[in-house]
Amino acid sequence: MSEETIYSGLTQLGGQTDLPASPEAAVMERVANPQPDVAYCVRFVAPEFTSLCPMTGQPDFAHLVIDYVPGDWLVESKSLKLFLGSFRNHGSFHEDCTLTVGRRIVDLLAPAWLRIGGYWYPRGGIPIDVFWQTGPAPEGVWIPDQGVPPYRGRG
Template sequence: MAGTDTRGLTQLGTPTGQPASPEEAVLERVPAPHGEKAYVVRFTAPEFTSLCPMTGQPDFAHLVIDYVPGDWLVESKSLKLFLTSFRNHGSFHEDCTLTVASRLVDLLTPRWLRIGGYWYPRGGIPIDVFWQTGAAPEGVWIPDQGVPPYRGRG
């Protein structure tokens, strides 16, 4: 089997600075080597952080991103840099979660994508945000996201 085509990637294998904001972050993609098959790719970010836009205090989430690729896969280093670009970004939980999902959908045009944003309490209330592009493709095993309802999340 031939290796993945990495031509055109600007971040993988090179020193790359942390983007100052999600808008400045560059998400990159590579061709999906098994585009004819329907399978799930999962990324879990258990230490996602952003800032409350009102207080400037840090907010923490456990993000789970599942997608069924079409022609493209997200390059993981670029995804990590994109996710960490939220650390100094002030936005509500719903906006952060849906911004991540929207950028991935725009980049990849996946067959299907869902995101679970499991946010730790702010003001004593956890705010969890869920979104998906539509029904999952038939015949694809979609595992549970594995994050329990809030009880200390640990």
């Protein structure tokens, strides 16, 4: 008889999983936080995030930094990777992509706090950076700087 664990309900981890056709079709999964009594920061960095310009269909590139303080749940990282990859053929402006990622994680996890920084590479010669957080960072949790310098081109 198999033993039930916090990983038992996962459907994507440990096997071949195709990239979802769209962010709406992507399934993000969560696992129970094994340390819910401790306030700590989790960081995911996606330095090769891609989406499409909704007007031209040309690719857009960003460096995403996602910080969150978990509550009862953690995001399962493979499902997050597949969700982020689903934007590859999705047409949306930088602001919408960045906030869609952040809000989807908040909806799934109900974390104590989340911050996302979308550092977009230039489109039309202008880099666009998008920042969002759910509120002030919780007291007593170390939240490091996102560490992404402003875009300087070949400068």
